[in-house]
Amino acid sequence: MHVRVLLFIILSFSKIYAAQAELNVEDAQSKSQGIILYNQLKFESATPFLQKASDAGDHEAQYFLAEALRKKNHFMNPEARKWYEASAKQGDLYAMIQLGRSENDICDITQDCPTPQKKPIEWLNQAKKIAQEKSKLGNAEAMYLMYEITLDESWLQKAALAGDAQAQYWIAIGYKQGEGFFLPWKRSEEIEKWFKLSSENGNPKSMMEYAALLYEKGDLDGFRYWNEQAALVGNAESVYNFGSYLAHEPDTFGFPYDPVKAYSLISSLRILDGGGGMKVNVEYKLPIIAAKLTSSQISEANDLSKKWALSHPPLSFFPDKLSR
Template structure:
């Protein structure tokens, strides 16, 4: 069962940094809404909400505003850089890394960067100087940041062993893709270990991978349990799968047929029209389910979708915090 504290964190974003400025309730609500939109790949919608928190001095809002502006423009424009730098100056390691990774800065292309502007390598060195001591002192997130900074797989493994759910997920993914040296019968056990740990740590993508793995082992009850838990966090991919399962489109895991709830869950995903590439599948699936549902049931399903929205975490793709 997901701990209440973790579920609350998922309403904003997994493993976020501490708040750096005292926000009013209105400013906090705007920041929260902005991050929700960002997690739904709605950068344009996110920008005005995040601007409120960023201008109030909140380093996390500043970081996500920089992210939204960079993603919206497809490059690091001066406004995005300004907010990354504001966040980085308050100690945000993610902002430092994005500034350090930047190879598409508009000012470089125009050859008019400000003379006082730090070089990318300086930001990376600063981030490492902060993260490494914390990582060596046992902080799991700092270990994961060290992996992002160095691409040293040892840091990823250390973060996973220290209980970082995202690191555990990536350990499972990389081993599933063939990395690491194992005896033939050991690899699958290790993959399962990491996905199980990530799932139990509350990471929605880890829950989905663990559900899929259990389904492949013909543990149908295990699949249902973890797929539904992942859907309950608002993760778009598993909501689509859960809704499809309930509507028997197709019937792969023996769920009792519930076309109303199945339609409702797929209908929810129409909201995710800012990116993520789901809309064609959503449209196709709703058409399929419509063939086995009455007009009255569709009305009921849409009301159920409204209730779900009011009583569950917001829909999210749970993108990596350090986007590319």
């Protein structure tokens, strides 16, 4: 289980592509740090790190740089488009899809963007052709991207059946929201099945959903297990919840009382001062937990927090790679 979860984190941003730009150690570290900051919704802080790896020619860094620039400005701007196009020229499907979606964006309307290398539909058609070829070879991520390109639900089903955790998550979400036709009990079974599969394939958002379903069924052991698993892979919301439950704030789900570990987990979230709203949560919860501890216990918790950071994946909000 743990191996599969770690593989999900390591490979989720690069399964489709072989290495196209050989980065030196420094540029590779910049790329890694940039993606970590991007996943923490720190787009301003991520930009210089991603810029360095992008200048070195890495298509994935170029894609995330374009995403960060677009999100900082809340719309497509000339710099973002430049990096999407640089990434797409190297075969990055995500960049092609974003360019394909960019028709009539604000910078086109205001005529601030340079003349595009291709029309949006041309990028989209190119992405579709490549994704179809990879899908024929059994690439589950490519099947999911075919769904994103075509909005054909059959591709989402194919990707889920092929083991793509993101597709499995969205299948479950769709059924949960009422899509499809089922007998009432069959719908519940399908929702649980797909959240479970996605969780086992490492998707932390599914872990949280699956945990909630298990709680509704009275399976507190399962609820506690999947909450902890989501925290162990660095999901920021789950780390916050896990810490709160260990401090018995609230004492609802039968977690062992461990306020020192709780303080260490909640305090580790203080670095999330970009988007996501976690800073407000931490500022509210941490003093409540601190009131339960002595000064020596707080010192112990701070040491534990440092050890946690070194032995677990970086904190992340796990934003969808193909954002809207």
